[in-house]
Amino acid sequence: MKIKVNQRELSKHINIVQKSISSRTTLQILDGILLEAKNDKLKLTGTDLELSIESFIDCEILEEGSIVVNSRMFGDIIKKLENADVNIEVKKTTINIKCENSEFNISGSPGEDYPDLPLVVEKDSFNIPMDMLKSVIKKTVFATTEDETRPTLTGVLVELENNSISFVALDGYRLAFKRINIDSDAETKMIIPGRSLNELNKILDEKEEDLKISIAPSHIIVNLGETVIYSRLLEGPFFNYKDIIRKEHKTTAKVKKQEFQNSLERASLLAKEEKANLVKLSLEGDTLNIKSNTEAGNVFESIETTSDGEDVNIAFNSRYIIEGIKAIDDDEIKLNFMGSLNPCIINGLEDDDYTYLVLPVRLAQDDF
Missing domain, CATH: 3.10.150.10 (DNA Polymerase III, subunit A, domain 2)
Known part of the structure; x- marks a missing residue:
């Protein structure tokens, strides 16, 4: 195999194919990328047998062929080369890489030893x-x-x-x-x-x-x-x-997303993992109070809401509720409650096609 290929393009495609290579593989050849030069294209293949990626690059082929090269080593070498043409030549299982004033010789494995990708029949x-x-x-x-x-x-x-x-x-x-x-x-x-x-x-x-x-x-x-x-x-x-995405709610509160997220993130600074990152929410009329107390101290936040229905005391793992809110793009969100023991369902005010549901942490009412 003998080819000439652009360094920047090659590095980009190596980076793509590396995403299919697992660090936990027990088969040494799966640490490698299969390079195949044919029909004016260099095909790079990576797989962990669960996820496989093929990527094609235009290149100048002087001699067709294939080789398997260690993914990490090859990627690191190509990334550090100058942005110029890279000449790659394979003799038996030795790979010669030249670019400007740099030259590397590294070992590879025969391309035929690389496992075939799954034969899939499109349905x-x-x-x-x-x-x-x-x-x-x-x-x-x-x-x-x-x-x-x-x-x-x-x-x-x-x-x-x-x-x-x-x-x-x-x-x-x-x-x-x-x-x-x-x-x-x-x-x-x-x-x-x-x-x-x-x-x-x-x-x-x-x-x-x-x-x-x-x-x-x-x-x-x-x-x-x-x-x-x-x-x-x-x-x-x-x-x-x-069955768990209910349509009926006893209480609905509308809050500004960023304000609510910021308050939760501040409250979670004192919440500890061994205490389930616990934050407590108390909805009282049009005020939502956010609290967290641990051995390290306590924090109290208060934000304005527009609510409809009963007051609610409810507690959550702060990480779970924050991650869901971050995924919503709307400026305002709706918090839908059915008491303190049932999941809270969160929607964006504009996007009814996204729903996030989070289970509460059960606490006695005295704990609020």
């Missing part, structure tokens, strides 16, 4: 704007769990029906739900691993142009043009979330 597909997908991932994936004993909850449930797509994530303490309209008559549901969505989100640009998502029986394929991402889907039943 359905739809298009979605890139910036919209990036936004919906950001609003939901944070609510997945990292508890491997509940594998389906480590992913996001994606449901297509009635020309809309819904993303649902929950971890047993909170739930994030976002629905968007799309031009597709596909009807299906799948669970996409949270890690795959997090890595995809790092690759997506804030562009309005469409990307294509294809669905196979056990995989999802996201086609960005010069980059293609394959992710294995999670198998198993997902929690029946529709």
Whole structure:
């Protein structure tokens, strides 16, 4: 293999492909990136057998071929080179890299030793704007769990029906739900691993142009043009979330999002993890009081609201409620309560298609 390729482009695509390489792999070859030079393109491939990424770069090919090179070492070398043409030549399993006045010789492995990517048979597909997908991932994936004993909850449930797509994530303490309209008559549901969505989100640009998502029986394929991402889907039943998103509320309070978020963040400075990051909310008429008290001290915040219904005393893990509020784009939000023991449902005042639900921490009324 012998090629000439632009340093900046190569570094960008290495960075993309590295997102599929796990630091916990037990197979040494999966620490590597497969380089394949063919048809005036250099194809880079990375995989951990769950998430796979292919990325293509235009290059000048003097001799076709393939090699597997250690991802971290190769990425570090290319990143530090001058922004100029990089000449890469492979002889047996030695890779010679030249750029301006720099020259490296490093060891690789035969390309044929690299595992094949999954052969997927497309069942359905739809298009979605890139910036919209990036936004919906950001609003939901944070609510997945990292508890491997509940594998389906480590992913996001994606449901297509009635020309809309819904993303649902929950971890047993909170739930994030976002629905968007799309031009597709596909009807299906799948669970996409949270890690795959997090890595995809790092690759997506804030562009309005469409990307294509294809669905196979056990995989999802996201086609960005010069980059293609394959992710294995999670198998198993997902929690029946529709039963817990209630429509009726005893109390509704409207607050300015940023003011509420700032108050919660200040109150959480004294909340400690061993005490479940506890913050207490007391809604009294059109005033919302926010309190936290630990051995370190106590804090009291008060903000104005517009409320309707009964007064409420309720407590939350501050991290869970803050993360949900941060995901809402509206300037004002609605807090919907059904007493102190039931979940609080939070919506933006303008966006009815995003719902965040958080379970309270049970406290005796004397504790408020």
